[in-house]
Amino acid sequence: MKVRASGTRRRRLRAFVLFCAALASGAAHAEFALSDLQIAARALGFLDKPVQGQVTAGIVYSPANPQSVREAEALKDMLGDGLKIGNVTLRPVLIPVADVQHSTAGLFLLTGGVEDAALLADSARIKRIPCITTDLAKVKSGSCAIGVRSQPKIEILVNRNAASGSDLKFSAVFRMMITEM
C-alpha cells in the first residue's frame, strides 16, 4: 500500500509540476497538461455517442524524437493506472506512431513532434475514434480532429473534415460554443 501511495503522490506531484509548467509557458507550449485532459474528456461527453467508462487512451509519439518520447512518458505518468474525469476513465498505452494502425485504443492523444501524422489521421478515420492534441497546428492541418488548450483561455478547436471522417458528431449546442474549421 505504501508503495502505491508513494507512487500516486509522485504522479500527482508530477502532474502538478506539469500543470504549473504549462501555466507558466503559456500558449506556445503544446504539451498536455492535466487541465487539457480534463477539457478533452469533458468535450467527448458532447458526442452523439459519448465516450464514457473505461477507455484506452493511445498516447501517440515518435520514438525518433526525444521531445515526443519525453512528453509521452509524462502523459502516461499523468494518467497513471487510469485517470477518471467525469464519466470517463482514461487508461494510457504508449503507441509509436508507426504502430497506430494496429492499436486497439479507444482514442488517440497526439503528442508534439510527431511528423508522420498522416498515418495517424488515416488510422483515426478507419477506426472511427477521436484524435486529440494540444498542438492546434495538427488540427488545422487535419492530422487530428480535436484540439484543446486550457491556457491562457480555454479553447476547443475541431477540424470538421477530420471529425466527419472519424464519424464524430457533436451536439449542436456544443458546436455553437467552440471553434470549427
Added chain:
Amino acid sequence: MKRPNHHRRGIPRGRPWHMAGRAAGALLLLANSSSILAQSVDYGALEQLFAEPVTTSATGSPQRASKAPANMEIITAEDIRRSGARDIPGVLRHIADIDLLQWGTDDTEVSVRGYNQAYSQRLLVLIDGRQVYADYYSFTPWSTLPIELASIRQIEVVKGPSSALFGLNAVDGVINIITYNPLYDDKDAVTVSAGTQSLTEESAIATFKLDDRAAARISAGNRSDHDFSTDVPETMGTRPRLDNYREAVDLDGVIRATDAVQLRFDASHVNTGQFEVDPGYLVDFSTYVANSVRAQLLADTHVGLWEASAYSNQIDQRAVPAVLGAPLDFANRLTVLKIQDVFKIGADNAFRAAVEYRSDAVDTSSVEGGTISNDVLSASGMWDWSVTHSLSVTSAARIDRLTLARTGSVPMGYPFTNDDWNRVSDEISYNLGLVWQLDTLDVVRVLTGRGVLVPNLVELGALVIQSPFLNLTGVPSLNPTDVKSYELDWDRPIPQLNAQFRGSVFYKETANIFDVSGGLILTSGVPYSIPTNIGESYARGFTIGLKGVLYDDWRWGLSYRFEEINDRLSSFAQDGKQFVDYEHTTPKHLIVSNIGWARGRWEIDGYARYQSITEGLLPALGGAGTTLVPLPEYVALDGRVAYQLNKAWTFAASGQNLAHAQQRQTAGPDVERQLMGSAIFQF
C-alpha cells in the same frame, strides 16, 4: 384576512396548443431522422467544461459569457445564496448599473442604467425565456414570479436593448432567470425564515428523477409580512394597512423523449397581495393571481437546434383604492407561440431564425364591458460571423406586426368607438455587436441596438374611469417609445490581483416617451384625461468595475457608474410635473461594492450601495400631476453570515439596510432595517 383568489377566466386552449402540437410532431420527425445527441443547454456541464458561465440571452444561441456580444452580468447560484436576499430585487441591488426604488417590503422597482419610475417599464423579465413581465401594465410585480431563490441556477442581466432577440419592451435591459433543469440538476432544499416586519417565510424545492429520461422539480413558497410602518407622504394617498403575502407553487418537468428530443413542461400558480405604488405615484394594495402553463420542445437535428414553445400567462390584478378611488381589476391573458432554429453554416457562421405569435388581451376597468387586445406576429433572425479567430460580428433584427383591437361595449359619452382601435403597425428592432479579442487578455465590444417599448394595454384603452369631475381613459393613438443605444466595453483580467476589470461607455436616445397623463379630450360632459407622448430623453455615462478573489477565501467587487440624463419634454411636463422625469430622478453617481469571506463551514458577506443626491416624484398637492422632492445621498449596507452545521443543515442571518433603523431612499415611505434568520435543510 381572507386572501382573494379571483381566478376567473380560463387559460385559452384549443387553437394555439393545437398548433404547438403539430410543430412538436414535425420536430420529433426531424429529430428521429438524426442520431445526434439531444442537448438542451446543460448549463452545469458546459460551465464546468469552459470554466465560465454560459448563456443564451445575448443572441439566442448558446455562448460562453466572455464571448457574448452584450454587456452582461451573470449572477450565479452562489452569488444569490451569499446575497442574503429574500427576493430577486434584493439580489439585484448588489449589481452594478441596477437602479432601485424600494417602496415597501415586497415592492421594489428595478431598472438598468436609470430611467426608473413607479411601475418601471423598460426592463423585460423572463424565467427560462418565458416572459413574466406584465405587459398589460408594462411592469414586473416581482412577488408574482413563481420561483424560489433556491431553484435558480443563474440570473442573466443584459444591459441595453435586446428587442431583436426578446421582442418588444426589452429596451433598457433584460433579466433572464435560469432555473435548474431537473434532468441535470438534483436540487432539494427546505428553507424556513423569520425576521423583522413580522416576516415568516417557508420555501421548498424537491427534484424527482424517474430515470435518466424523466425528471421533475416542484417548488413552493409561502411568505407574509407587515409592510414598513414609516409614514406615507400625504399626497400619495391613504395607505391600506394590510399584510403582504405570497403563495407560490411551480412544477417543472423534463422528458428526454429520444436521444435527440427533450420535452419540458412547466405550470405555476401564484397568489399574492402587496402594498405598492402605482404609476400615478399613489399607494394602493394590489392582489394578484398569476397562472402560467408552458410546453417546450427541443430537438437537436442535422439542421440545427430546434425549439418549439408555447405558453400562456394569466394575471388578474385588483388594486384598492387606486385612481380616483375607483377599484381597478385587470385580467390579462397572454399566449405566445414560438418556433426557433439555431444552426451553423460552415465553420464560421451561426444563425438563428424564429417566428413568434403573441396574443395579448385585457378587459377594461373600472368601467367594464370592453376588451383591448394587441396581437403581434414576429419574425427575427441573427447572424453570428466569426470573421477571424479573434473577431466576431453579430447582427440581429426583428420585425413585429402589431394588430390593435377593441371589442365589447363603450361607456356613455365615450369619445371613441371600437373602430378607433383598428390599427396595424410594424416595428423594427435590431442589435449589432462586434467582439474583438485584442490579445490574450483584452476584449473589446462595440454594441448598438434599437429597442421598442409599446404602450401597455392599460394606456392603450383598458383603463376607463368615470367620475363626476374627471374621466380617465387610455387611447389607441399612443406611439411606441423608441430606444437607441450605443456602447463600448473593455474587459481585461488582472492576473496580479486575480481580478477582472470591465469598463463601459454608453449613450442612449429615447424618443416618444409616453406619460400616463398629459392629454385632455373635451367632451360635452366631463373631460377625459388621457396618456400622451411627451418628448425625448438622452443619457450618457460610463461604468467601471473590478471584481476578484484573493487567497481563495476572499471575494470582492467594486463598481462605479456615472450617468447624466437630459430630458426634452413638452413644456407642460418639464421638471417633474407629469409623472415622468428621468433627468432629475436618476442619480448621477452609483457605487456598488461587496466583500466576502468563506472558509470551511462559514460564509460572511457584506455589501454597500451608495447613491448620490437626486430627486423623486410625488403627486402634487391638489391632485394635478406630480412634483419633484429632493432626496439625500445614502449608503445602504447589507450583509449575511452563514454557518453550515453539517451536510444537511445551514443556518444564516442576513439583513438589508442595516446601517439605519429607517432611511430615506425614495420619495415614498422611508425604508426600514430588515433582518432575517433562516434555517436551510438540504436533502
